Amino acid sequence: MTLSPIRKVFQGIADRHQMFRMFDRHAGRPNRCADDDGALYRGEWFELGETCHDYMFEILPPLFMRGDMFAMREFLTGSITSIFFTLSIDGRIRHFHGYCDLADKGSCERMRAAIVERESRPVRAMTREERLEHIWSSTADDYRGYAGERWPDADRGKRTVMFFAKPGGTTCKLLNNLTDAEIAAKLPVHLRYLPDALAA
Incomplete structure (x- = not known):
């Protein structure tokens, strides 16, 4: 990583x-x-x-x-x-x-x-990378980790987060592979609808 x-x-x-x-x-x-x-x-x-x-x-x-x-x-x-x-x-x-x-x-x-x-930017905005880093920083240790042996070789060692896929079910996903909707679901409400920034 x-x-x-x-x-x-x-x-x-x-x-x-x-x-x-x-x-x-x-x-x-x-x-x-x-x-x-x-x-x-x-x-x-x-x-x-x-x-x-x-x-x-x-x-x-x-x-x-x-x-x-x-x-x-x-x-x-x-x-x-x-x-x-x-x-x-x-x-x-x-x-x-x-x-x-x-x-x-x-x-x-x-x-x-x-x-x-x-x-100093006049408008609050977040890049996709900043959204992912905030998710990683704010996720409890029990719900984040690193891809291990059950993952393909190319993904091993990459950051993962637990995601609630359906009622009563969870799945582990690569942090960098979260969709925009999944990112929004993981962010606190006050950060979900900030505009996208082109560069951090």
Whole structure:
């Protein structure tokens, strides 16, 4: 499973519980201990509240602080760590978390620019990819997973979600194969009818 470029993975402002769940959205992946899956995390970002931002700032002394951002001292995998941003967007102070690869010079600045560009759009909209990432982020661990041995070889390791196909019945589907109607059914009501965005 390869993800990477900079992408928003949750719509809305994450509360403390959601924040900690999203810190390791890929915890259940196959071969967790065998692989360096930096591409799964690199580029992920989401919004959080000021209280959560300040809580994370006070946990450990930051690895570094630069104006509107600070980095966590502990690395998630390889050279990837949490970067917390305090950004003024359209006259409002907002807080964000993103995973940046510190071995990639300029990754923090590119993340900041991508967040500001995405959140400065005049109309709220979501790409198909953002809808799928929000579904993955907000689905309980018991109802999401990874395609295993019963799946065709080409699908093994891809993300799956449980879908209620009929009254009293469920089926497991590849996340990327959900239809527009299935995506809408999985999203909270306030996100179902947002316009489509061409790029995140």
